[in-house]
Amino acid sequence: xxENRHWPLYxxxxxxRGGLDHKHVGxxxxxxxxxxxxxxxxxxxxxxEGVSIWVVRSTDITxxxxxxxxxxxxxxxxxxxxxxxxxxxxxxxxxx
Amino acid sequence: xYTQGLxxxxxxxxxxxxxxCASDERFQARVDAEEKIEPKDWMPARYRSTLVRQISQxxxxxxxxxxxxxxxxxxxxxxxxxxxxxxxxxxxxxHGAYLxxxxxxxxxxxxxxxxxxxxxxxxxxxxxxxPTPTWADVGAIGWLVDGAAIMNQIPLCRCSYGPYARAMVxxxxxxxxxxxxxxDIMLQLARGTAxxxxxxxxxxxxxxxxxxxxxxxxxxxxxxxxxxxxxKIKRFSNDELRQKFVDFTVPQAxxxxxxxxxxxxxxxxxxxxxxxxxxDWDEFDRVLKGHGPCNAERLAARRNAHTEGxxxxxxxxxxxxxxxxxxLRIGEAR
Numbered sequence: 001x002x003e004n005r006h007w008p009l010y011x012x013x014x015x016x017r018g019g020l021d022h023k024h025v026g027x028x029x030x031x032x033x034x035x036x037x038x039x040x041x042x043x044x045x046x047x048x049e050g051v052s053i054w055v056v057r058s059t060d061i062t063x064x065x066x067x068x069x070x071x072x073x074x075x076x077x078x079x080x081x082x083x084x085x086x087x088x089x090x091x092x093x094x095x096x
Numbered sequence: 097x098y099t100q101g102l103x104x105x106x107x108x109x110x111x112x113x114x115x116x117c118a119s120d121e122r123f124q125a126r127v128d129a130e131e132k133i134e135p136k137d138w139m140p141a142r143y144r145s146t147l148v149r150q151i152s153q154x155x156x157x158x159x160x161x162x163x164x165x166x167x168x169x170x171x172x173x174x175x176x177x178x179x180x181x182x183x184x185x186x187x188x189x190x191h192g193a194y195l196x197x198x199x200x201x202x203x204x205x206x207x208x209x210x211x212x213x214x215x216x217x218x219x220x221x222x223x224x225x226x227p228t229p230t231w232a233d234v235g236a237i238g239w240l241v242d243g244a245a246i247m248n249q250i251p252l253c254r255c256s257y258g259p260y261a262r263a264m265v266x267x268x269x270x271x272x273x274x275x276x277x278x279x280d281i282m283l284q285l286a287r288g289t290a291x292x293x294x295x296x297x298x299x300x301x302x303x304x305x306x307x308x309x310x311x312x313x314x315x316x317x318x319x320x321x322x323x324x325x326x327x328k329i330k331r332f333s334n335d336e337l338r339q340k341f342v343d344f345t346v347p348q349a350x351x352x353x354x355x356x357x358x359x360x361x362x363x364x365x366x367x368x369x370x371x372x373x374x375x376d377w378d379e380f381d382r383v384l385k386g387h388g389p390c391n392a393e394r395l396a397a398r399r400n401a402h403t404e405g406x407x408x409x410x411x412x413x414x415x416x417x418x419x420x421x422x423x424l425r426i427g428e429a430r
Contacts, residue, residue, distance in 0.1 A: 011201070026263070027197045028132055029206060029407075032416035042185050043190050046183075047270070062097055 009058040010036040012043075014050035022054050030055075127328050132258035135201040144202050147257055150329065151199040156213045157221035159190035160394050163198055164228045166239060173231060180277050194263040201259045210371015214399050222380060223306050225388030232285055232292075232299035232423050240300075240307040240345070246271050247341045248311065251331035260329075274329065277349065286352040293353070300349070301357040308372075309380045311338040317377075342370045 007029040013022035025044045030036035038056040044050065064072055080086050089096055119138055126133065133139055162185050169185065172178035196206055212218035223241055228234060249271065252264040285296035312318065312334040324330035342361075349356050360373035382388065 005410070005415065006205075007409065009206075026194055028193060028201070032411035032419060035412065035416070042186075043193055046186070046190065063136065066134065067138070073430075 007031050010042040010055045011058050012036070013054040013056075014044055015052035016049060017051055022052065023093075024094060027058060033057075033088075079087070120217055124326070126320045127256045127326075129254075130328075131333070132261065133256050136260045137317070140325070143329075146324065146327070146329065147260065148199055148202050150205050150324075151195055151202075152204070152212065153221075154211045154220050155192045155195035155199060155209065157217055157224065158188050158195060159213070159396065160220045160224045162188045162192075163391075163394050163397055164224055164226070165234055167228050168231060168234045172234075184238070184274055184277060186338050187274065190266045191270070195260075196265055198257075198259040199265040210402065214395070214402055216386070216395060219384065221310060222291055222383040222388060223310050224394060225307055225383050226302065227390050230295050230299060231280070232295040234304065235278050235281030235285060235296065235298035236303040238274050238276075239348070240278075240303045241310065242271060242274040242278060243345065244307045244310040244341050245338050246275060247344075251337075254328075254331060256328040258313055269274070282352055282354075286354060296352070297354050302355050304357050305375065305379075306383075308342070308375055309377075311341065313377065313380070314375075343371055346370055 009027055010030055010033070012025050014025045015022045019031050028036060028039050030039050033055055037053055040053045040055055045053070064081055076082075114217050120140055123133075123138065123143070131317060133143075165181060165188075166185050169181050170182050177264060197207060197208060200206055209218070213220070228237070246268065247270055249264055253261055253268055255261045255264065282296050282300075285292040285294075315333045315335045318334060346356065346361070358373045360371065363369075364371050370424075383391070386392075
C-alpha cells in the first residue's frame with residue numbers, strides 16, 4: 001500500500017444522552033465515515049456512553065492558533081459590562 | 097491496561113538544549129501552574145519525544161497485552177467467563193487505540209508507530225512475554241497485572257499532556273473491571289477443590305515477580321525520572337508505586353488463602369510498610385531485550401495479524417474510494 005492508501009483520521013464526538021451537546025471524545029482511523037461511526041461505537045461507547053455519534057475528518061477541522069490566543073481573545077477581556085453582575089441594582093428592585 | 101517504567105533509552109541529553117531558554121521557562125511555568133499542554137502548544141523537543149516514546153510503548157503494551165489472555169478465550173471454563181474475557185480483551189484493544197490516537201497528536205503517524213512495534217524497534221511491557229499455561233493465569237493477570245497497571249496509571253490521569261491525561265481517564269475508568277474480574281477468578285479457584293487452589297497458587301507464583309517488575313527499574317537506577325517529574329509526566333517514583341502495590345496486594349492474597357512467593361516478605365511496623373525480597377533485575381533486562389519466554393511468539397503473532405489483515409484494510413479503502421466516486425458521479429449528473 002502506498003502512503004495515501006492508509007485509512008484517514010476521524011475526530012469523534014459523542015452525545016452522552018438526550019439534551020446534551022456532542023462532545024469531542026477522541027479520534028480513530030477508518031476507511032470512510034460509515035466505518036468511522038461503527039468503529040466509534042466499538043471504541044467510545046462500549047459501556048453505553050452515548051446515544052449519538054458524529055465523526056468528521058480531522059483534516060476538515062480548522063483550529064485557532066494557540067500562539068494567537070492572546071490577540072484572539074483579548075478583545076473580550078475588558079468588556080466586563082457584558083456580564084449581569086457589572087450592574088449595581090438597588091435591593092428594592094425585585095425580579096431583575 | 098499496562099504501562100511500565102520503560103523510559104530508559106531516551107534521546108541524547110544534548111537534544112533540546114538548544115531550545116530557546118525563554119520558551120522553555122514559559123513552558124515550565126505553565127506546567128508548574130498545572131496547566132495542561134495541548135497538541136498545538138509549543139513544547140520542548142525532548143518533552144515531545146519523551147511523550148511519543150512513553151505513550152507509544154504504552155499503546156504497544158495494550159495491543160500485545162491482548163495475546164496472553166486471548167489465548168484463553170476459546171477455552172474459558174463457562175460461557176459467562178468467555179463473554180467477560182472477550183469484553184476485557186476488547187477493552188485492551190480500545191486502550192491501545194486511545195493511546196495511539198494520543199501519540200498521533202504529537203505529530204507521529206499510526207503507521208510509523210505500528211512499524212516500530214513490528215520491526216522490534218519499539219518496546220512494550222515485559223510482562224506480556226510470559227506464558228499463560230492455565231486458566232488461573234487469566235485470573236492472576238487481571239488481579240496482579242491490571243492491578244499494577246492501575247497503580248501506574250492513576251497518576252497519569254493528571255499528566256501535563258492533555259490528550260494523554262484524557263486517554264488515561266478513560267482507561268482507568270474501565271480498568272477496575274479488569275482487576276475485579278481477575279480477583280473473582282482467583283477467589284473462585286481458591287475456594288474450589290484442592291487442585292483448583294493449587295492452580296491459583298501456581299499462577300500467583302508465576303506472576304508475582306513479573307508484576308513487581310512492571311513498575312520499572314529501581315529509582316536508584318532510573319536516569320529519566322527527574323525530567324519526567326519536572327514536566328509532570330510522572331508524579332510518583334517507580335519504587336513508591338511498587339511499595340504501594342505490595343501493601344495493597346498482601347492482604348488481598350491473605351484473603352484468598354494464597355501465599356506470595358517471597359520468603360523475605362514481612363510487615364515493618366515502624367515504617368508501616370511491607371518489606372520484600374530483591375527483584376531479579378537481570379531477568380527484567382533479559383525479557384526487555386527480547387529473551388523472555390514468549391517475546392518471539394508475541395511479535396510473530398502481531399506481524400501475522402498485520403500481514404493477514406492487509407487485504408481487509410485495502411479492500412475497505414477500495415470500497416470507500418468506489419463509494420466516493422459514485423457519489424461524485426451522481427452529484428455531477430444532477
